[in-house]
Amino acid sequence: MSTMLTVPSDVSDPTPTAAAVLGAGQRGQRIRRRRRPRWAIGITVALVGLFTFAPLYWLVITSLTPDADVFAFPPRLFPEEITFDHYVSVFADPAIFGFLTNSIFVSVITAVLSVIVSMYMAYAFSKFRYRGRKALMYFVLSSQMFPQALLLVTLYVVFAQFGLLNTYQALVISFTTFTLPLCVWMLKGFFDALPDDLIEAAKIDGAGHWRTLHSVILPLAAPGLVAAGLFAFVRGWNDFIFALTLAGPEKQTLPPGLVNRFIGEAATAWPALMAASLITSIPVCIAFIALQRYLVGGITAGAVKG
Amino acid sequence: MTALDSARPRMKPGRLSEVGFVSLLLLPGLALLLCVVLYPLLRSLASAFFNESLLYPGVTWAGFDNITAVLADGFGDLLWQTLIFTVGATIFPFIIGLALALALNERFRGSRMLRGAFLVPWLLPGVVVSFLWMWIFDANYGVLNGLLLQAGTIDSPIAWLFQTDTARGALIIAKTWNSFPWIMVMLLAALQSVPGELHEAAAMDGAGPIRRFFAVTWPHISGVAGLVILLEFIWNFQHFDTIFVLTGGGPAGTTSTFATEVYDTAFKGYDLGHAGALGLLWMGLLMILVVVYVRFSERGEKH
Numbered sequence: 001m002s003t004m005l006t007v008p009s010d011v012s013d014p015t016p017t018a019a020a021v022l023g024a025g026q027r028g029q030r031i032r033r034r035r036r037p038r039w040a041i042g043i044t045v046a047l048v049g050l051f052t053f054a055p056l057y058w059l060v061i062t063s064l065t066p067d068a069d070v071f072a073f074p075p076r077l078f079p080e081e082i083t084f085d086h087y088v089s090v091f092a093d094p095a096i097f098g099f100l101t102n103s104i105f106v107s108v109i110t111a112v113l114s115v116i117v118s119m120y121m122a123y124a125f126s127k128f129r130y131r132g133r134k135a136l137m138y139f140v141l142s143s144q145m146f147p148q149a150l151l152l153v154t155l156y157v158v159f160a161q162f163g164l165l166n167t168y169q170a171l172v173i174s175f176t177t178f179t180l181p182l183c184v185w186m187l188k189g190f191f192d193a194l195p196d197d198l199i200e201a202a203k204i205d206g207a208g209h210w211r212t213l214h215s216v217i218l219p220l221a222a223p224g225l226v227a228a229g230l231f232a233f234v235r236g237w238n239d240f241i242f243a244l245t246l247a248g249p250e251k252q253t254l255p256p257g258l259v260n261r262f263i264g265e266a267a268t269a270w271p272a273l274m275a276a277s278l279i280t281s282i283p284v285c286i287a288f289i290a291l292q293r294y295l296v297g298g299i300t301a302g303a304v305k306g
Numbered sequence: 307m308t309a310l311d312s313a314r315p316r317m318k319p320g321r322l323s324e325v326g327f328v329s330l331l332l333l334p335g336l337a338l339l340l341c342v343v344l345y346p347l348l349r350s351l352a353s354a355f356f357n358e359s360l361l362y363p364g365v366t367w368a369g370f371d372n373i374t375a376v377l378a379d380g381f382g383d384l385l386w387q388t389l390i391f392t393v394g395a396t397i398f399p400f401i402i403g404l405a406l407a408l409a410l411n412e413r414f415r416g417s418r419m420l421r422g423a424f425l426v427p428w429l430l431p432g433v434v435v436s437f438l439w440m441w442i443f444d445a446n447y448g449v450l451n452g453l454l455l456q457a458g459t460i461d462s463p464i465a466w467l468f469q470t471d472t473a474r475g476a477l478i479i480a481k482t483w484n485s486f487p488w489i490m491v492m493l494l495a496a497l498q499s500v501p502g503e504l505h506e507a508a509a510m511d512g513a514g515p516i517r518r519f520f521a522v523t524w525p526h527i528s529g530v531a532g533l534v535i536l537l538e539f540i541w542n543f544q545h546f547d548t549i550f551v552l553t554g555g556g557p558a559g560t561t562s563t564f565a566t567e568v569y570d571t572a573f574k575g576y577d578l579g580h581a582g583a584l585g586l587l588w589m590g591l592l593m594i595l596v597v598v599y600v601r602f603s604e605r606g607e608k609h
Contacts (some may be wrong), residue, residue, distance in 0.1 A: 037515045044409040045420065048402055048486075055483060058449055059438050075452035113535050117334045124331035128324065132519040136332065143343045145596050147544040149565040150585040153572040154346035154353070157360070177342035180335055238431040240547045245573065252607055255433035263440075270441050277434040298471060 063087070063274035067277055070271055079185030086275035096276060098250075106168055106238035106243075106253055110175040114232035115225050116181050117176065122187035123213060127199060144181040148241055161164030166248030174246065175236040182235075183228040186205075191217065230287045237283060254280045331539035352588065353582030358577040372583035380559075381587070387474075388563040391549070394478035395485065400535055402482065403489030408519070410490070411497040421494065428487035429593040436551035443467050443552075470560045473553050475562055481548050489534055496530035497523070536599045543592060562587040 062070065064082040090096050094244045125137055147299070155174065164170045194217060200211040218225070237253075244256035252260070258280065322330075354373060357366045393583060410417050427435065443448050445465035454460045457570065466476045504522045513521060524531075546565040555562030556571065562570070564584065574583035 024570070039416070041409040041412055044405045044414055048406045048409075049420075051402070051483065052427055052487075054422065055442060058442060071447050073447070073452060074448070074456045077449075081363055096459060117338065120331040121335035124328045130325070136336070140339065142333070142596065143339050145540065146343060146347050147565060147568075147585070147588060147592065149544065149546050149569045150350050150581075150588065151343060151346045152586070153568065153578060153581050156572075157343065157349075157578070158341075158346060163437040173338070177338045180339065184335065186405070209322055209324070218503050224379045232479070238433075240431075240433050241550075241569070252407060255431055258437070259433065262437075263551065268441075270447075272446075273437055274441065277430075278438050281430050281434050284429055284431060285426075287427075 007137035018288035057074055059274050059277065062271050063278055065271050067269075067271060086271045087279070090276045090279060093261075094263055096254075096257065099252055099254045099261075100279075101170075102247075102251055102257075103237055103253040106171045106175065106251075107233045107283075108180055109172050110179065111233040113172060113176045114179045115229045118228060119187050119218065119221070119225060121180070122184045123191055123217065125184065126188045126191035127196065127217075133256055138239040140181050140184055144178070148178070152241060155242075161244060165246060166251055170234075170246040170249065171239075171243060171253070174242045175239060176232070176243075178239075179232040179235045183232055186228050186231065187221065187224050190221045194220055213215050216293070227291055230291045234284050234287050237287075238279075326604065341422075347589075350582050351586050353578045356579055358578040358582075360486040360572070368579055372579040373586065376580055376587065377582040383559075384562065384564065384567055384584075385591075387561065389547070390474060391481075391561070391563055392539055394474070395481040395542045395545070395597060396535060396538045398478060398482040399486035399489050399538065402486040402530075403534075404493055404531070406486070407490045407493035407497055408523075412495060421491075424490060425487045428481050428485065430484070432547035433551060434486070435480060439476070439548075440467070440552055441481070443476050455559060469555050469559050473557055473561050474606050477549055477552055480552060481542070481545065484548070485538065489538065492534050493527060496527040498602060499524040513530060530563045532602060533599075536595070538582050540592070540595050540599065543595065544588075 061077075061079060062083070063086055065076070065079045066081060066083045069076055069079060069081075121140070125133065131301040132262055159165050159170045164173075187235070198216055198220070199212055202216045207215065238255065239253070240259075241254040244259070246252065247256065249260075254276075258273065262268055262276070355370070357368045357372075410421050410424075425528055430438075430579055442448055443466040445463055445468065448463075448466070450466065451460070451463040455463065464472065464473045487597070505518055508518045508522050542563050545563070546569065549561060549563060549566050550569070553561045555566040568581050568584050568588065571577050571584060575581075
């Protein structure tokens with residue numbers, strides 16, 4: 001076991017923990033008898049709940065409010081009528097539709113590429129021992145600590161030299177690279193959980209390195225590959241600063257696209273922006289729900305095998 | 307030592323050696339990291355010592371001119387502003403996350419559902435979080451002004467994001483909303499390692515909830531709590547999205563941080579030399595934090 005790398009894998013990689021926590025109820029529940037400060041729990045949940053859900057409510061309600069009522073004073077917490085016009089207009093807007101298709105395209109390619117590159121890397125970190133292994137793992141881990149705004153400055157110049165500015169390639173290459181550390185760490189965990197006997201058995205049966213990896217190991221790590229892919233998808237989908245700078249107007253994804261389309265106008269079209277925001281958020285929420293199930297599955301499977 | 311030594315078959319001719327195989331596995335990932343992370347990083351830092359602009363070609367040696375210029379030109383303010391944002395956006399989410407984790411660690415009807423529901427602000431894309439709070443803080447029609455006016459707390463609408471005394475607070479509130487769920491999840495995971503028997507024993511000895519927290523709970527979660535605070539601090543120290551969208555560093559530069567300042571210097575001022583100098587100082591400070599983080603996690607590993 002490496003010394004430091006197991007701790008950051010738990011810490012900098014929130015979702016397995018999230019899944020463990022959210023799936024915790026599946027474990028046997030013990031009945032504990034002790035005094036609990038119930039009123040304190042109630043007040044905490046109520047206050048944090050108000051702070052958390054009031055803005056979310058406002059996000060949803062604004063997106064359903066007719067334009068005429070948005071600028072009403074006092075603000076209507078409960079709208080007199082609701083409309084889905086803003087959702088229709090968002091999808092009918094060719095610019096936003098372009099951002100949406102760019103986002104989907106770039107994020108999917110990023111996810112596929114990230115999984116391919118990171119699964120090989122993770123396998124090399126998990127199942128082999130060689131000189132420089134730890135140094136390389138430190139390097140991969142630390143690369144996510146470098147400030148993106150700083151890297152971007154030179155990356156812009158480099159991409160310009162190679163004629164990659166305002167292309168999908170620029171986005172896919174940068175997203176994939178910045179997703180690598182997390183994906184490698186996730187997948188290393190999955191490979192670590194697979195017993196070395198599997199590899200030995202495959203070797204004795206005469207399978208070469210590639211065959212062992214592709215026919216024996218990767219199918220068993222499939223839930224991990226899916227999870228890493230979804231993670232990479234979300235990363236690409238959510239990125240703002242790289243898409244803002246490297247993509248140009250044509251290839252821009254939703255986050256910078258919506259900023260350029262809506263912010264800074266004389267009167268921002270808030271209901272439409274809120275509708276577009278909700279549409280932007282949906283794939284991320286779906287990915288998380290899917291991710292959670294795969295991860296809980298992976299964790300419980302690992303526990304059963306002991 | 308090698309996991310596979312015992313099973314390694316006699317090498318067949320033409321078959322890839324283990325070293326060759328591992329090299330091929332690592333090659334694509336390392337190539338990407340070298341080209342997209344390491345080289346840009348080193349070149350950005352090196353540009354601190356050159357006069358370089360996005361506007362015209364050619365590079366000339368500048369020595370320490372860029373660094374002294376940056377240090378002389380409001381560096382103290384920039385560091386102070388970055389620290390205010392970083393500390394605020396770390397402390398408030400931590401307090402809220404800890405309180406909520408303690409509350410939701412108890413089993414009551416709906417506690418599992420709430421654990422999921424409270425994650426939503428963290429799931430939303432950073433830009434969406436920014437849009438939402440921009441609308442809430444809107445100077446004319448924002449719901450915050452509306453509610454405060456109705457309640458009689460304020461007499462006239464406040465331009466929260468455009469006033470020097472409120473913009474920072476507004477940013478920290480938006481970031482707090484976005485990041486406390488992650489802290490809650492991490493602390494909840496840590497709380498599950500606290501043995502219930504210890505609590506029962508402490509309760510039987512007559513310890514109240516607060517005593518039990520400090521005597522039983524905190525020692526079990528302090529390691530994770532420390533890591534969470536450090537990581538949040540590191541991330542906030544380089545945070546860009548919320549600040550850029552909500553205030554763009556304004557009003558009058560009072561909310562600009564290293565991240566927005568480096569971005570503006572490079573892409574609005576086109577001055578790569580100054581941006582590199584800022585980045586060099588920024589990275590220096592960040593490396594201190596990262597070293598602390600590595601030490602911290604190594605120490606945690608040994609226990």
